[in-house]
Amino acid sequence: MKSLSPEAFRTIQEWLYRTAGIQINAQKSSMVVSRLWRRVDALGLEDFNAYLAYVFGSDGAAERAEMLDRLTTNETYFFREPAHFARLKNQIIPSLKDRPIKVWCAAASTGEEPYSLAMVLDEQLGGDGWQLVASDICGRAVQQAKRGIYRLERLELLPVDYLKTYCRRGTGTYQGMMMIDRDLRTRVRFEQHNLLHPWPEAGGFDVIFLRNVLIYFDQPTRQRVIDNLCKALRPGGWLITGHCESLAGIRMPLQQLAPSVYRESNTQQAPRRITA
Known part of the structure; x- marks a missing residue:
């Protein structure tokens, strides 16, 4: 039976928050059913109660990882929120050109964002002037990102010059798809990581790019994640968040330069609280 009882939903809700810091409300119950029912069916189980008994039993570690993957994967596309890529190209890269630039895409999903970043970095700095690490909590998304194969609609915002330089049209089995050029794919290092x-x-x-993820966290979890990101920033480093995300009330050693754009200001100063 495809229904999810309130008790079963709360079990999933509480586990997802403990594990990944992600909050889902009762209105997301149908989303949980749509993403997990195939697993219930594939395992030959009768309902979600039986599924959760298996998931949280002694043999459920692999299925817990599968459940996390299914509940945390979100669709994205190339060059989403393009103003951030323009800022990277026109302000951030020129300010750091005296040495190789190291970038972390901290919520890479299926790879559209890190490959967008890689295109800008390669265009501006060539093959040797940058390093890019991309991570996501979802192992399945990381594996998909490594393959670098996408439906054409995911590339709608991709500038034509980048499309010609960094993408290859699929044939045969991959008709209607695009593949990221192998040389660019090998420049991006993908890792599974929990923020x-x-x-x-x-x-x-x-x-560090962390965009459209903080909206899923409550304030204590945002603070915890931002603390971890700030520890990973070099002096003078930049943090880019999503346009719809606010860091109001978060204490951190960063100065807000523009909406969703922050920079490490002075490591000797106490962390300041960002105000709305």
Whole structure:
């Protein structure tokens, strides 16, 4: 039976918040059913109660990862919110050109955003002047991003010059698809990473893109995630968030330069609280 009881929904809701910091309300119940019912059916289980008993049982680790993937994957497209890419090209890159630039796309989803960033970086800096790390909590999304194959409608906002330079039209099985050029794909390093945890490597990033993710978090979780991002920024580093996201009330050592654009100001100063 495809219905999800209030108790089963709360179990999923609380687990998703504990695991990924993501809040879903009761209005998302139908979304949960649509994303998970195939798994219930594929496992030969009768209903969601049986599914959750399996997921949270001793043999459920792999299915928990599958459930997380299905509940956290969101559709995106190339060059979404294009003003951010213009700022990267016209302001951020010129301000950092004296050394190789290291960029982190912290919510890469299926790869459209990091490949958009890679196109701008390669165009402006060539092959040796940049590094790009892209991460997502969803392992399946990371694997899809590595393949770099997309439906044509995902590329509607892609500038024509980038389309010609960095994309290859699919044939045969991939008719109607586009593939990111192999040389560009190999320049992007994809990792699975949970933003509730600090980035595990030393060195720091000059620019971090985290867009259209914070809207799914409550204020304490936003603070925790921003703390982790700030620790991963180099002195003077940039943080770019989504246009619809607010960091009002968040304490951080960043100065807001424009809506959704922040820069590390002075590591000697105490973190300031961003006001609305």
